[in-house]
Amino acid sequence: MNPALTPLPRIPQKTLDTSHHNEILGCVAAGSDLESSILQNLSHDVESLSNHLEDEISRMVGNFMEISKINTAQGNFLEQVVKQANSIQVEDKDMNLDEFTDFVTRTFSEIIDLNIFYSKEAMNLVFVLGNVMVQMERVEAMVNKIGVLNSRTNMVAINATIEAVRSGAEGSTFKVVSDELRELAEGINGFAHNLGAEINTIRQGMTESHKIMMRLANKDMIPQMILQEKTERITKNLVKQSQYFSETVTNVMENTIKCKEISKLVSNFQVQDRAKQALEYVTDTMRAFAKRNTLQSHSLEALMGTGGDKQGSEQEAFQALNQGIAALSLEESREKRLRAFLTRGQDGSLKDLVGLNKKENKTFSGEDIELF
Amino acid sequence: MSKVEVTTQSNTKKIALSGHFTAMDHDQFRGILDDLQSGQGCTSCTVDLEHLDFIDSGGLGMLLLLRDACIKQKMALSLNNAKGDVLRILDIAKFDQLFKVVG
Numbered sequence: 001m002n003p004a005l006t007p008l009p010r011i012p013q014k015t016l017d018t019s020h021h022n023e024i025l026g027c028v029a030a031g032s033d034l035e036s037s038i039l040q041n042l043s044h045d046v047e048s049l050s051n052h053l054e055d056e057i058s059r060m061v062g063n064f065m066e067i068s069k070i071n072t073a074q075g076n077f078l079e080q081v082v083k084q085a086n087s088i089q090v091e092d093k094d095m096n097l098d099e100f101t102d103f104v105t106r107t108f109s110e111i112i113d114l115n116i117f118y119s120k121e122a123m124n125l126v127f128v129l130g131n132v133m134v135q136m137e138r139v140e141a142m143v144n145k146i147g148v149l150n151s152r153t154n155m156v157a158i159n160a161t162i163e164a165v166r167s168g169a170e171g172s173t174f175k176v177v178s179d180e181l182r183e184l185a186e187g188i189n190g191f192a193h194n195l196g197a198e199i200n201t202i203r204q205g206m207t208e209s210h211k212i213m214m215r216l217a218n219k220d221m222i223p224q225m226i227l228q229e230k231t232e233r234i235t236k237n238l239v240k241q242s243q244y245f246s247e248t249v250t251n252v253m254e255n256t257i258k259c260k261e262i263s264k265l266v267s268n269f270q271v272q273d274r275a276k277q278a279l280e281y282v283t284d285t286m287r288a289f290a291k292r293n294t295l296q297s298h299s300l301e302a303l304m305g306t307g308g309d310k311q312g313s314e315q316e317a318f319q320a321l322n323q324g325i326a327a328l329s330l331e332e333s334r335e336k337r338l339r340a341f342l343t344r345g346q347d348g349s350l351k352d353l354v355g356l357n358k359k360e361n362k363t364f365s366g367e368d369i370e371l372f
Numbered sequence: 373m374s375k376v377e378v379t380t381q382s383n384t385k386k387i388a389l390s391g392h393f394t395a396m397d398h399d400q401f402r403g404i405l406d407d408l409q410s411g412q413g414c415t416s417c418t419v420d421l422e423h424l425d426f427i428d429s430g431g432l433g434m435l436l437l438l439r440d441a442c443i444k445q446k447m448a449l450s451l452n453n454a455k456g457d458v459l460r461i462l463d464i465a466k467f468d469q470l471f472k473v474v475g
């Protein structure tokens with residue numbers, strides 16, 4: 001048989017007659033007093049619980065409101081971070097990361113193209129100057145050749161003049177021609193000399209230009225190109241990292257918004273008000289029952305007069321309560337707690353009856369909660 | 373300085389570069405360009421870079437001048453067997469967009 005269904009031990013039956021009226025009334029009055037006392041204790045505890053619950057929930061709601069505020073601030077901050085992470089300011093213009101990557105790629109590509117173009121044109125100029133210098137050497141050789149030919153012409157003119165003088169009057173006409181030829185050779189000689197000097201100056205300039213061009217062409221631009229390519233790769237990686245960072249922060253921001261919504265939701269529950277209201281109904285009901293029992297006890301005492309044995313009846317009432325508790329077949333510690341809970345605030349005899357010391361006889365607090 | 377060897381097989385002129393090909397090699401490379409521009413009936417030109425360890429911007433410039441000369445002579449041009457740093461430099465300079473890069 002289930003222990004919870006064990007019947008209460010029978011109180012030995014007495015033969016009832018009118019002489020037992022006072023005894024019965026005393027018993028009922030003591031029972032009412034006990035019930036009244038228990039109901040008052042219960043209502044007091046429920047009220048304490050209600051107040052405690054209200055305080056705790058209010059504190060909890062306050063905390064959630066604080067969390068909501070913090071989340072709002074954090075959300076705004078994260079929004080700024082995402083905005084900053086997604087754009088870069090270049091020449092007073094905000095660029096998003098894709099635009100920035102395109103910009104960097106295009107810029108470095110143009111720089112490399114320019115380097116290649118300059119390299120090609122520098123070498124082209126070196127070749128052109130080289131060719132011109134070869135041409136200049138040829139021209140110089142030609143001028144030298146003119147000088148040689150002119151010397152020979154001059155020599156021929158001198159010989160012609162000598163022969164004309166030998167010929168006497170007959171050769172005078174011939175002498176005029178040879179003199180003219182000699183003058184012409186001298187003129188050409190002067191011209192060739194000047195031309196040679198000019199060509200020499202140009203050749204020196206060309207040689208110097210060629211040297212300068214060679215120095216420029218020898219300036220290797222490959223290290224800069226490699227550096228530019230590295231910088232481009234680093235920039236792209238930084239942009240990738242920034243995009244990853246932005247996505248992460250966006251996720252955090254979304255979670256923060258969710259937390260804020262949950263906090264708001266909890267803040268708006270007003271569960272403490274509802275719980276308090278419900279518990280107030282319970283305490284009001286219990287108080288009403290306690291009052292009714294007290295009045296009932298007073299009425300019965302009035303009927304009994306002064307000759308009733310109320311003390312004895314109280315003992316019996318508590319015995320009946322003890323038996324009732326015992327019939328629940330609770331564990332020992334729990335049974336003790338229940339007795340203490342129901343009977344605290346009674347006089348010394350009651351405490352002895354339930355077998356608890358004064359320390360255990362206290363009002364409800366969070367520390368009294370039994371953990372299972 | 374680079375060692376430059378030029379050979380002709382059937383209609384193809386093969387230029388093999390080795391060592392360091394820089395602007396300092398302009399004299400011998402100009403000779404190759406002059407020779408190419410004189411026209412010897414070749415229809416294609418290949419530059420073998422297998423044994424080339426280094427190329428500077430001047431070297432790149434000379435390859436571009438070779439390209440111009442080949443275009444002028446209507447000759448096909450390819451850069452073959454580049455590797456290591458040389459291949460990387462050709463890649464950075466985006467030579468694959470200008471030349472047929474083989475190997």
